[in-house]
Amino acid sequence: MPELKTPLDILKVLPQTNCRDCGSPTCMVFAVAVSQGKQTLDACPHLDPEVAGAVSVAANAPSDPIAELQAALGPLQEKIKSLDLEPLAEPLGARFKDGKLLVNCLGRDFSVDAEGRLHSGCHVNGWVASPILNYVVKGGGPEPKGEWVPLRELPGGKDWGRFFEHQCDKRLKKLMDDHTELMENLVDLWAARPAPDSFDSDIAVLIHPLPKLPMLLCYWKPEDGMASEFHVFFDVTAEDNLPVESIYSLGAGLAVMFEKVTQTHTK
Numbered sequence: 023m024p025e026l027k028t029p030l031d032i033l034k035v036l037p038q039t040n041c042r043d044c045g046s047p048t049c050m051v052f053a054v055a056v057s058q059g060k061q062t063l064d065a066c067p068h069l070d071p072e073v074a075g076a077v078s079v080a081a082n083a084p085s086d087p088i089a090e091l092q093a094a095l096g097p098l099q100e101k102i103k104s105l106d107l108e109p110l111a112e113p114l115g116a117r118f119k120d121g122k123l124l125v126n127c128l129g130r131d132f133s134v135d136a137e138g139r140l141h142s143g144c145h146v147n148g149w150v151a152s153p154i155l156n157y158v159v160k161g162g163g164p165e166p167k168g169e170w171v172p173l174r175e176l177p178g179g180k181d182w183g184r185f186f187e188h189q190c191d192k193r194l195k196k197l198m199d200d201h202t203e204l205m206e207n208l209v210d211l212w213a214a215r216p217a218p219d220s221f222d223s224d225i226a227v228l229i230h231p232l233p234k235l236p237m238l239l240c241y242w243k244p245e246d247g248m249a250s251e252f253h254v255f256f257d258v259t260a261e262d263n264l265p266v267e268s269i270y271s272l273g274a275g276l277a278v279m280f281e282k283v284t285q286t287h288t289k
């Protein structure tokens with residue numbers, strides 16, 4: 023009986039539809055939970071019983087964040103190896119230099135080489151690495167139209183909206199409530215542009231986590247007994263340039279980075 027030792031081993035036997043019927047947002051998250059002994063394979067109702075009966079999961083495989091990240095990125099890197107990167111530069115809004123694609127993320131260049139490896143001058147947050155590689159593999163869609171919607175109103179966003187509001191909007195709202203002045207730091211840190219009058223918000227900035235994937239961050243201060251609000255909006259073309267699960271990952275990753283920025287500036 024084959025023994026599944028790593029999250030990638032487990033992912034390989036899953037349907038990989040990211041349907042969430044097991045309660046995890048993606049098959050990869052489920053695979054990691056199984057590898058850590060927090061879930062069992064039979065919690066995926068779509069796993070072929072013959073497959074389930076033919077494998078076993080190594081007990082309590084140790085959690086290795088680097089291995090988990092590599093497992094998530096491996097299939098994307100395999101696809102990138104088969105691509106000719108130079109012609110992709112223009113449709114992606116990227117540049118090609120020294121055999122690498124330079125993809126700008128929040129004012130900073132990340133380079134992707136022919137092996138699908140990602141390089142940058144800063145620490146690569148795993149939540150951001152996967153969206154950048156997905157953008158290279160699946161991007162090249164239309165230019166943004168400047169029409170803004172919340173994630174749940176994107177064509178495939180209905181199921182992701184609830185997770186996104188929890189992982190991104192609520193976390194950023196708390197940071198803004200506690201450190202409203204930090205929004206202004208984004209202008210310098212993330213090459214953001216003020217976007218006054220957006221949805222009648224008190225503070226709004228436009229950021230570009232990827233060249234053709236702008237995000238509009240809007241904050242409404244508490245007023246007259248009304249609680250504050252924070253919402254992230256996406257261009258209506260967003261899913262033509264990045265799969266919705268990657269858009270979700272990007273937003274959640276930005277919330278994590280914003281939290282780190284806040285900790286640094288409030289020490």
Ligand code: SF4
Binds near residue numbers: 048067068
């Ligand atoms: S139920 Fe199965 S196929 Fe659906 S997300 Fe979970 S692991 Fe993936």
